[in-house]
Amino acid sequence: ELNHFPSDVQDLSISIGSMLYSDKALLVPDPNHLSGVNRESFADQQEWSLYEHVDTQQRFIKEFPFDDDDDDDDNDEEDD
Numbered sequence: 001e002l003n004h005f006p007s008d009v010q011d012l013s014i015s016i017g018s019m020l021y022s023d024k025a026l027l028v029p030d031p032n033h034l035s036g037v038n039r040e041s042f043a044d045q046q047e048w049s050l051y052e053h054v055d056t057q058q059r060f061i062k063e064f065p066f067d068d069d070d071d072d073d074d075n076d077e078e079d080d
Contacts, residue, residue, distance in 0.1 A: 017061075029056055 018025040029035070035054035 027058065029058075 016027065018027075035056055037050055037054060039050050
């Protein structure tokens with residue numbers, strides 16, 4: 001919501017993930033190449049004041065995939 005128009009601040013969160021296990025894919029910030037925003041990629045740049053600062057964090061989410069082999073058996077049966 002725009003409660004303080006025209007000086008509202010909005011955050012844009014982007015999540016990057018992998019289907020690999022955390023020991024197989026490690027996303028590491030590069031201290032020699034800082035994260036940033038390409039301001040020229042935004043249309044109508046006059047409408048937005050974009051901060052150059054990009055805040056990053058790394059977190060791990062444990063997921064337990066559900067593998068239901070029973071559904072596959074139903075598809076393999078032939079109709080009589």
